[in-house]
Amino acid sequence: MKIQICGMEWKNPVTTAAGTFNARESGRRYDITALGAVTTKGVAPEPWPGNPLPRIAETYGGMLNSVGLENPGVEAFIAGELAELKARGVTVIANVAGHSEAEFCAVVERLDETAVDMLEINVSCPNLYEGGAVFGADEAAVAKLTRKLKRLTGKPVMIKLSPNVTDIVRIAEAAEAAGADALSLINTLVGMRIDLRTGRPVLANGTGGLSGPAVKPVAVAMVYRVCSRVKIPVIGMGGIMTGGDAYEFLLAGATAVAVGTAALLDPEAPVRIVHELAECYEQYGDPHKRKVV
Numbered sequence: 442m443k444i445q446i447c448g449m450e451w452k453n454p455v456t457t458a459a460g461t462f463n464a465r466e467s468g469r470r471y472d473i474t475a476l477g478a479v480t481t482k483g484v485a486p487e488p489w490p491g492n493p494l495p496r497i498a499e500t501y502g503g504m505l506n507s508v509g510l511e512n513p514g515v516e517a518f519i520a521g522e523l524a525e526l527k528a529r530g531v532t533v534i535a536n537v538a539g540h541s542e543a544e545f546c547a548v549v550e551r552l553d554e555t556a557v558d559m560l561e562i563n564v565s566c567p568n569l570y571e572g573g574a575v576f577g578a579d580e581a582a583v584a585k586l587t588r589k590l591k592r593l594t595g596k597p598v599m600i601k602l603s604p605n606v607t608d609i610v611r612i613a614e615a616a617e618a619a620g621a622d623a624l625s626l627i628n629t630l631v632g633m634r635i636d637l638r639t640g641r642p643v644l645a646n647g648t649g650g651l652s653g654p655a656v657k658p659v660a661v662a663m664v665y666r667v668c669s670r671v672k673i674p675v676i677g678m679g680g681i682m683t684g685g686d687a688y689e690f691l692l693a694g695a696t697a698v699a700v701g702t703a704a705l706l707d708p709e710a711p712v713r714i715v716h717e718l719a720e721c722y723e724q725y726g727d728p729h730k731r732k733v734v
């Protein structure tokens with residue numbers, strides 16, 4: 442199941458999805474070096490407190506979260522999570538958050554000096570400096586940011602695309618043309634639940650991001666469409682619960698996959714999915730050599 446991606450070799454095509462993995466907690470449950478790579482939670486230049494509680498709600502076949510990218514800031518990340526992962530010899534994709542180009546640049550410049558293997562840029566954050574629209578919904582903003590970041594680092598830059606757009610293929614093509622080394626998709630879909638008794642949104646933030654098996658067919662379709670239009674590698678995610686789900690994303694054209702919400706339900710899901718995916722390879726062959734017909 443070995444893959445080559447952005448100059449790296451991974452022992453298998455499975456990583457974790459940002460925000461659903463923690464070195465210490467996951468490391469207690471399974472051998473995290475059994476994964477192809479791990480992807481860490483979004484990190485900003487300074488600590489962010491995240492959104493008020495409640496910020497998690499269950500849905501049919503999934504969940505809503507409005508965690509709001511709570512994180513300890515890049516320095517604490519480097520000294521803590523990153524040091525721990527690198528001491529174990531894990532390939533690390535660092536997920537980067539920012540409210541402005543300057544914030545993304547600051548994190549990328551700082552992480553360029555570390556042993557991080559790849560940078561995943563979460564362009565789903567609202568651009569507070571330009572009216573609050575999400576970067577990922579604006580192809581010109583994505584292209585401009587990608588070009589800037591590429592000048593700041595020699596590490597592979599992967600742009601994580603939001604599904605909350607009119608045409609995800611256009612954003613993907615803009616990122617590729619601007620020099621992105623890889624793309625990852627999908628981030629969560631905007632969703633909402635309302636409490637019948639109070640008439641108020643269940644999440645304190647009003648809306649949140651929908652993830653889990655309910656979003657998988659949407660994610661597979663988006664990965665399939667993007668992969669048929671770009672040449673750079675794609676990491677596919679959205680509702681992967683089993684090795685068969687992961688195999689489906691690889692058939693759709695993804696080079697690798699990420700496991701997110703499944704790990705919140707079953708902390709060992711990422712490593713279980715590696716084993717189940719190996720069985721799919723045995724049964725159906727190498728998905729990268731097959732075509733959807």
Ligand SMILES: Cc1cc2nc3c(=O)[nH]c(=O)nc-3n(C[C@H](O)[C@H](O)[C@H](O)COP(=O)(O)O)c2cc1C
Binds near residue numbers: 483
């Ligand atoms: C609790 C939670 C926190 C998340 N935090 C981040 C984050 O920090 N950065 C990011 O790019 N995506 C974040 N995501 C999105 C996931 O990485 C993933 O793109 C999405 O959940 C779809 O995959 P899944 O259905 O397997 O969870 C988060 C998702 C959840 C459920």
